[in-house]
Amino acid sequence: MCGIAGFVGWRVDRSESERLLEQMCGAVAHRGPDDEGHFSAPGVGLGMRRLSIIDVAGGMQPISNESGDVTIVFNGEIYNHRTLRRQLIDSGHQFATHSDTETIVHMYEEKGSGCVDDLRGMFGIALWDAQRQSLLLARDRLGIKPLYYWITDDGLAFCSELRSLLALDRFPRDIDRLAVARYLALGYVPDPMSIFRGVRKLPPGHILTWDARNGARVERYWNPVRPEISALDETEAVRELERLLMEVVGSHLESEVPLGAFLSGGIDSSTVVACMARQMDRPVKTFSIGFEEAGFNEAPDAAIVAAALGTEHTEFIVRPDADRLIEDVARIFDEPFADSSALPTLLVSQLARQHVTVSLSGDGGDELFGGYTRYTDMARRMELRPAALRRAVGAFARRMPHSSPGRNRLLDLSRQRHGRYTTTMAAALPLQDGGFAHADLAVEAGDFEDLLRPLFEEAAIRDFPTQMMLTDIMSYLPGDILTKVDRTTMATSLEARVPLLDHKLVEFAVSLPSGLKMRDGTGKWLLRQAVTDLVPPHVLQKPKKGFSLPIGRWFRRELRHRVDALCQANGRINEYVDPNAVRRLASEHLSGRRDHSGIIWRLIVLDLWFGFLDAGELAQPSLTDSSLVAVGS
Numbered sequence: 001m002c003g004i005a006g007f008v009g010w011r012v013d014r015s016e017s018e019r020l021l022e023q024m025c026g027a028v029a030h031r032g033p034d035d036e037g038h039f040s041a042p043g044v045g046l047g048m049r050r051l052s053i054i055d056v057a058g059g060m061q062p063i064s065n066e067s068g069d070v071t072i073v074f075n076g077e078i079y080n081h082r083t084l085r086r087q088l089i090d091s092g093h094q095f096a097t098h099s100d101t102e103t104i105v106h107m108y109e110e111k112g113s114g115c116v117d118d119l120r121g122m123f124g125i126a127l128w129d130a131q132r133q134s135l136l137l138a139r140d141r142l143g144i145k146p147l148y149y150w151i152t153d154d155g156l157a158f159c160s161e162l163r164s165l166l167a168l169d170r171f172p173r174d175i176d177r178l179a180v181a182r183y184l185a186l187g188y189v190p191d192p193m194s195i196f197r198g199v200r201k202l203p204p205g206h207i208l209t210w211d212a213r214n215g216a217r218v219e220r221y222w223n224p225v226r227p228e229i230s231a232l233d234e235t236e237a238v239r240e241l242e243r244l245l246m247e248v249v250g251s252h253l254e255s256e257v258p259l260g261a262f263l264s265g266g267i268d269s270s271t272v273v274a275c276m277a278r279q280m281d282r283p284v285k286t287f288s289i290g291f292e293e294a295g296f297n298e299a300p301d302a303a304i305v306a307a308a309l310g311t312e313h314t315e316f317i318v319r320p321d322a323d324r325l326i327e328d329v330a331r332i333f334d335e336p337f338a339d340s341s342a343l344p345t346l347l348v349s350q351l352a353r354q355h356v357t358v359s360l361s362g363d364g365g366d367e368l369f370g371g372y373t374r375y376t377d378m379a380r381r382m383e384l385r386p387a388a389l390r391r392a393v394g395a396f397a398r399r400m401p402h403s404s405p406g407r408n409r410l411l412d413l414s415r416q417r418h419g420r421y422t423t424t425m426a427a428a429l430p431l432q433d434g435g436f437a438h439a440d441l442a443v444e445a446g447d448f449e450d451l452l453r454p455l456f457e458e459a460a461i462r463d464f465p466t467q468m469m470l471t472d473i474m475s476y477l478p479g480d481i482l483t484k485v486d487r488t489t490m491a492t493s494l495e496a497r498v499p500l501l502d503h504k505l506v507e508f509a510v511s512l513p514s515g516l517k518m519r520d521g522t523g524k525w526l527l528r529q530a531v532t533d534l535v536p537p538h539v540l541q542k543p544k545k546g547f548s549l550p551i552g553r554w555f556r557r558e559l560r561h562r563v564d565a566l567c568q569a570n571g572r573i574n575e576y577v578d579p580n581a582v583r584r585l586a587s588e589h590l591s592g593r594r595d596h597s598g599i600i601w602r603l604i605v606l607d608l609w610f611g612f613l614d615a616g617e618l619a620q621p622s623l624t625d626s627s628l629v630a631v632g633s
Contacts (some may be wrong), residue, residue, distance in 0.1 A: 003031030003490070004073040004126055005045040005164040008135045008154020008210055012253035014040050021047035022155075024164040028623045029161060031075070031490045037061045041073050043155070043212075044128050044135070048073040051493055053255055053358060059099030064579035066094055069130040070108055074101045075160050076123030076145045077497065079251040084118060086543065110138070113207050114220055117448040120251070120502060124202075126158055134211040141503045142224040142364075143191065143204030143478025146486055149216070150199045156210050161487075162334035170498050173613070174198070179605075180336075180576050181445035185426040187338035187602055188479045195335040198378065211220055222503070222539065224473050225459050226511040228466070234526075237516060240508065248502035249275035249360070257357035260285030262348055262496075265301025267371070267524055267531070267539055268362030270309075272433055272499060274534040276360065277309045280286070286311040287352040287359065289318050289344055291549065303544060308536040314355060318347055322558045330608040332491040332622040338602040339480050340551050346488040353494040363481055367472045369524040370465065374424045376617040378516065380464050383568035384419050390414045398432045403593070408434065418456040419449030419466055425476060427599055434582040436599065465514035473510070491622045552597035556590055562604050563590065572610040577603065 002198040005024035012020065025047040026034055034050025039062040048061045064071040075442035078084070084107060089095065093106040100121075107115035108127055113136055116125075122144035127136040137158055140148045150157045150165055157165060165171045174197040179189045189195050191203040202208055205222035249272055253259065261273050263286040276284045286306050290299025296373040299315050306313035329342050352359045366372050384390045394414030400407045411433060412420055428448050429437035437445070452471055459470035482498070489496040499505075512526065519525040528540055555563050567583045582603060589596040612618050 002051060002073070002327050002619050003028030003049045004047065004075050004124060004166075005159040006044070006073065006126055006155075007155060007157040008128070009152070009212060010043065010045075010047075010157075011056065011154060017045040018365055018434070020168065021045050023167040024385075025049050025158060027163040027619055027621065028159070028161050029378055030493055034353075035495050036062055037073075039064075039073070039128070039129065041128075043133075046071060046126055046128060047152065048071045051495060053077065053257055053495055054161055059101060061101055061139055063097065063105055065105050065109055066096075070127065072101060072105050072108075072125065072127045073125060073129070074104060074125050075147075076121055076125075076140065077252075077495075078103060078121040078500070079248075079254070080118075080120040091597055112208060113138075113545055115576050116207060120288070120504065122498070132211065134209055137202055137208040137210075139204055139206060139222075141205045142473070142482065142501045142506065143222075144482050144486070144498055144501060146483070147202045148194060149208060150196075151200060151216055155212075156216055161622075162196065162199065162618070163618050163622070165199065166197070166334075166613075166616075172196075172198070176443055177441060181429060181437065181441050182451075183336050183338070183606065184441075184576065184602060185429055185445065185448075185451060186479065187598070188483060189335045190475055190479045192551075193380065193493045199230055204474075211406055220559050224506060224510055225461065225470055226507060228462060228513055228515060229511045229618075232512065232516075232530075234516065237512065237526060238529045241526060244502075244508060245271065245530065246275055248499045248505050249504070250279045252360055252497045252499040253279060258285070258355065259358040259360075260287060260305070260358040262286070262308060262352065262354060263288050263313070264298045264362070264443075265303075265305050265542075266362065266538065267527060267535070268365030268500060269302075269526070270305045270362075270535045270539045271365070271531045272360050272362045273305065273311060274531065274581045275499075277311065278534075283310055283312040286313045287348055287355070288315050289312070289348045289351060290315065291318055291344075301538070302362045302569070304538050305536055308538075314351065316351055318344075321553050326559070326604065327608060329488075330605045331612055331617065332487050333483075333609070334487075334618060336602075336606045337483060337487070338598075338605045338608045339484050340549055340601050342484045342488055343549050345484055346491065347495075349489045349492045349494050350368075353492040355557040356494075357572065358495045358497060359489070359500060360497045361485060362500060363485055363498045364477065364506075365479050365524065365527065367469055367481075368500065368506060369527045370469060371523040371527075372472075373523070374421075375465055375468050375523060376518055376521050378417070378421055378424065378468060379422065380521075381417075383420075384413050387409040390416070395532070399562040402434055403588070407408050414512070415449055417464060418467075418471075420451055421456075421471070422448065422452045425472075427602075431578060431581055436577050436603075438576055438578055448563045463514055465518055466510070469514075469517075470510060473506070487622070513574040552589070552595050555597055556592070557617070563600060566600065566603055566607065569607055571607065573603065573607045576606075 021038045034052040035050035053177040078100035081103040088106045125138040166349045178198040191201045210216045215421040288302035397410035429435040429442040455471040459467040516526045585596045588594045
């Protein structure tokens with residue numbers, strides 16, 4: 001696991017190239033504390049920071065082919081690299097290391113940019129072809145690993161985290177207003193946007209090729225949308241899922257350093273740990289954290305599963321300084337990011353890193369198998385027709401006072417189904433819809449119902465429940481869940497692996513009829529059948545509980561001063577929000593009339609993030625050991 005950074009096309013000499021690479025790689029030292037490597041040639045510089053996992057002794061990067069004209073830096077893991085290696089050796093390729101990184105180099109010699117089609121794993125790849133004078137960037141199919149690029153007048157720069165660009169004097173740091181609007185709506189900046197104008201995220205399942213003559217070209221090589229397998233026998237589907245689960249978890253166990261797993265006690269993490277326990281010759285090391293508030297404490301559930309599966313379990317009840325936690329978690333993200341579950345994820349990552357270097361996670365199960373309650377809730381909601389009736393209801397609702405009972409319900413009824421689903425994922429920005437953005441920013445952001453419309457249209461070959469899941473796989477999963485997991489684990493120099501997002505398992509899951517996932521108002525029906533004999537019965541019986549914190553209560557008590565300060569803020573945040581609307585939302589939340597904790601969190605994080613940016617703190621490694629919140633029982 002690594003952080004990568006570099007550039008092509010820039011007219012700099014070797015000493016300047018080395019200086020730039022040192023700056024860019026130094027900013028992501030937390031992603032790879034074990035080693036640093038650079039490659040410089042006329043017009044190109046590749047750099048990396050390494051967290052050693054596979055071929056610890058010999059897998060240093062950058063790595064080149066036999067002739068030295070193909071060179072790579074790579075962030076991630078390729079789980080089928082041994083199979084590919086055997087095929088390549090049979091074809092005459094010679095290997096100098098045992099690392100998965102070198103496999104990609106030789107696959108590129110065989111197939112060019114098509115090499116990504118054969119890779120199973122998570123990856124951000126930068127590969128320089130000296131003969132063609134071209135750069136290949138590639139991101140894994142689901143977006144597990146990040147990859148940014150910045151096109152300049154004289155070339156292109158790339159990086160795992162934006163802080164590598166912030167370390168450069170030439171980087172302008174201009175804020176993209178539309179990206180801020182998207183953040184305010186969603187709580188994250190979605191692909192392919194970034195918070196900075198001119199910088200893009202390479203979307204999941206895409207490659208970018210660059211050369212001086214043609215510039216940058218972005219192409220998609222994988223799409224999660226699949227036709228439904230309608231004739232699939234349920235018994236066969238259960239057996240195939242059982243087989244795939246054991247296969248993909250087994251493939252994620254290769255490591256030359258200590259390995260463990262996050263365990264919350266829910267279906268997904270329990271499934272991963274159970275599959276690990278079946279295939280390891282020693283007890284699985286598992287980690288969980290809990291909180292004093294009973295409604296947010298999953299530690300007892302995790303302890304039950306750990307005991308049943310015989311794991312070596314480490315648990316801590318966290319009594320953190322909530323105020324300091326907010327600043328720590330806001331600082332580790334290179335863009336504004338407002339999923340509050342990043343806090344417990346950071347804490348459990350810190351806990352796990354004290355014992356292991358690699359930790360498996362159960363992320364992805366909800367999106368693949370219909371686990372979110374919003375899926376079943378939305379499937380039951382009626383839709384108003386015709387469109388004229390919806391428009392009339394919406395117009396009536398917008399004339400009502402913001403605090404009127406039933407106003408939000410009428411606004412919801414005025415939207416089409418995809419727009420109503422958007423309300424479960426995003427906050428409306430226009431003031432007339434109860435939003436909080438500056439009026440001009442809300443206009444720039446466009447119609448709220450259009451926010452996720454293109455993704456629903458892309459998934460239109462499937463029924464509506466499957467459209468919701470596919471939309472999440474293409475947006476919420478990479479933008480929120482996987483960003484959270486990557487940054488929080490990498491901040492502590494811990495590698496996280498997500499076996500449920502192996503693309504073969506994903507392709508099988510998304511092809512299933514929705515009736516095999518959601519049945520009788522319950523999600524994950526097929527997954528439950530497949531793991532009945534793997535996990536303790538308690539796991540299948542308990543209601544879903546999210547990995548979250550009691551921030552609604554915190555904002556009324558321990559963090560009340562943060563809300564008060566937000567209402568008086570006069571910094572950069574006021575370029576994007578309406579102060580009166582912010583004060584209204586805060587008043588409603590503090591009085592207990594409504595829960596606006598999600599929006600308040602977004603605003604506080606944005607304000608903090610601008611402060612870190614202006615102070616130059618985001619150009620530094622995200623956290624140091626001394627700045628992490630202590631975890632203790």
